[in-house]
Amino acid sequence: MTAQPHEPGHRPTPDEIRASLRDDRSPRAIRAALPVEDLDAFDRQYREAVRKAGDELDLTPLHECVETWWRHAVLKADPAEYVQMIERAEESQRRADLGEPTGGIPWDEAFEARLRSKAHKGR
Template identity: 60%
Template sequence: MTAQPHGPAVTLTPQEMRVSLHNDRSPRNIRACLPVTDHMAFDEQYREALRRAADELDLTPLHQCVESWRRLAIVKTDPGGYAQMMESAERIQRQVERGESTDGVVWDDAFTERLRARAAGGR
């Protein structure tokens, strides 16, 4: 069984899709905002998350799946930006694999600095 849209198809602008994904986090809306090429993968992962949630009596896998796909749908509302991001990630991955510097900040250092900033700000 595959989720099917209800009612007439409506074409939303990228901004309208981002607002929609913020206001309506349902699997149906997330799938509707994804490119058609992602529907099969979404359906498969969503079904697997449902199965795991039922088997484990824990909704965590389902929530993680839905949130992951919602974030991807948001990013993919800008196909050009998404392609650019993927090219950048692939370039950085190749640099890492060759042992080259990526001029990035070590995650632990960035996290520590963020904690310091929050502590200094009283948050």
């Protein structure tokens, strides 16, 4: 399955959208999977990345643009789920700004634990 326009009147499910993007990460497929409100921004940023890649003879900006928008398309496949994710992130940020616990562990503790785990596996 690829992210092609579907039959008129057929709204693909979030699972169909994600499956199509798993099989096809082309700019065309990504654009087809994006919500209408994101199309202008995608087109503008994609064209800018193509221009920059041509000017610099480096495809990195184009790859980064496509990867970023692929992630947007996957995340926004389910609009309600996306809104909930944003709301949870905003609430976590609000709590962090107030110095309240957010339910996670501090970054430095997580980093140290990862280093200890790698060191232990290396023995």
